[in-house]
Amino acid sequence: MLGRSAWGIFWMARYMERTENIARLLDAGFRMALTRGISVASDEWRSVLVTLGLDEEYKALGGEYSGPAITNYILRDKHNPGSVLAMIEAARTNARMVRTAITREVWEATNESWMLLKDMLARPVKESELGNVLDVIRRQATSVRGAMEGTMLRNDIFNFARIGTHLERADNTARILDVKYHVLLPSVAWVGSRLDNAQWEMVLRSVAGERAFRWLNAGALDPKGIAEFVILDGRFPRSLAYCYAKLNSNMAWLVKGYGFDTGAGHLLRDATEQLNQTSIAEVFEYGLHEFITRFLATNRRIAEAIAADYRFIA
Amino acid sequence: MKSATLSSFDEMIDAEGQVRPAYAGYREWYDAQNPKWLERQGKAAESVFRRTGITFNVYGEDAGQERLIPFDMIPRIVTSDEWTRLSRGIEQRVRAINAFLHDLYHKREIIKAGKVPERLFLGNEAYLAEMVGFTPPGAVYTHIVGIDLVRTGTDDFMVLEDNARTPSGVSYMLENRETMMAMFPDLFTKVQVQPVSDYPRALARSLAACAPPAARGSDRPVIAVLTPGIYNSAYYEHAFLADQMGAELVEAGDLRVVDGRVRMRTTRGWKAIDVLYRRVDDDYLDPLTFNPNSMLGVAGIMDVYRAGGITIANAPGTGIADDKAIYSFMPEIVEFYTGEKPILKNVPTWRCSEPEALRYVLDHLPELVVKEVHGSGGYGMLIGPTSSKSEIAAFEHKLRARPDNYIAQPTLALSTVPIFTKAGLAPRHVDLRPFVLVSPEGINITPGGLTRVALKKGSLVVNSSQGGGTKDSWVLAD
Structure with missing residues (x-):
């Protein structure tokens, strides 16, 4: 496949994944x-x-820290190049660019997402509509991913899409966890307070993990357990461990299919092994924030190595 | 312009108000349908087009906006006999065009014979000196041709224009049929229509049969479609054709000449392309040879081409054959190379470069259609009968300043086919663009083509860029 197509589908998958995670957040x-x-x-x-x-x-734009102002900035502000609207547009532009690499169903799902959201986000979103808009964003991302899963040939094109999805998801999950821990908890004294519990619940909710965690832990909320779940539980589809398992299997298919290994492949395998050998006790000993900072840097390096090794750009 | 002054041939209904044989089966079906239901189906079709992204970009105002080409659900129908006659004429004409191009870039017998004046191409931008003495792989110049036909009577089909560069619209031919079959499956069990769906396979086969010497020995030549990119007006079609052929859709940035071949940057390295179906103009093809500022082309591709490393479809320099100044010589060209009388007529044409013709044209501007020799897409033309006095005066000024830049034709009473409106069927003017594939293995003409229809009552301009729509075009089975 063309390097440009690999680049296009990789980013298309990342954009769609990011819109979904933003909606959850x-x-x-x-x-x-x-x-x-x-x-x-x-x-x-x-x-x-x-x-x-x-x-x-x-802050530079001088916006107020209220729900409607911030949600509108994140969802649709034209001053925000990373808005959901801008990302849906970018995903759709990429899909158009790689039209021959995706199935008609994937294209239609992506195009439909864009048509729907372009409409819904044409005007400021009222508080009463926010729930519905977020729901549509999540559902559209799911429908694009579902179309990929159900209709695309399992070849390199699919591998690059999946790698994009899981690199982005790992990045987003790690960030959510980091901010919760680093920004929201001004002092250790807060740990275990009612506010703290509510915020941990928010972390779970942001990664669609509240139900799974409840089931696994009989309703109890403990910060360490949540961190372990979100970082290391390979059964949970938004955990770092799960994302890296997926990254690995897709990379393994690429290496096998192409008949050659790459620096990106080495990096990824090393990072996965390190993650698999880490316990949650070690994470907290090292420092959760430090752990995540290092994780995000590695994640970024892997993305860059993939772009270079598979000739995304001339 | 109001066609009321011209008596047009209606393809569905004859002068006595009877349904013509070609439409008999369709009308029987149509009359049994509930108009409200048809209207809903029409709306549903539009939303399908939008969702599938069958759009085109309009240049100029609303730049970057994607629009739908309106689709009308009433098919345009010709009988199998009519089609047989038409396709014989098209094949004859396309053979002549290829022979003409070969001759023009080699011995120029036709000029020596005095049938076509030399000045017509020597100063013509579409004529490429780089092609002189070079024969493209398989000796094919125009791999893909679109012949624009208009009809003025039962047996009167005329060629309005030959499109020998990069004719577009074939994706609409295919999608219109798909849409019709999805909307009205029962209709196709009642009326037997010749299928068009083989076109992409035929295109791939035809291109593969023209593989260059460098591809000899490989059983599956590598085909790629070169597009200017997603903002081009026909991008949808480029992607559609590449997808249907299983070919890569490449942009200039993907291509580079490496080791004497044109190669595309893939995730595994640089891969050689054997046949490039390019949808960029000659001028942008190779910045080393042509326009040095082109961002759409591949530096050095012309050298690779001349050395037998790649096939370019259509061949560079074919535009000289569909130039409107050359058009008026087509009857002579057909006869010169085939030894036969042309089966398809030309529209009578005045070459404004000739003083006597110019005088006539200037005297009759209000009743003529005047076109730029190199123009296309319905831009830069004068339609006398619909133009105001001041528009005509302004055009006359341009015409006098550069008469050799124009040709003129009578305002034709294009045939009409009904479109579906809320008030019922209403006749509108149409043309027809059949699509022709040329390879050393022969000429392939898909039964049907693209019918363009002027949606405004009485209008004769069918171009999509000017508000025209399209119809599914049927050739009935035997």
């Missing part, structure tokens, strides 16, 4: 704002911006 923030007081809510909203790496930009 906003949904969790929205819920928090509904159940806690105003001052807590504004902290929450700020944490959403920090997670997305948009806090500085937003």
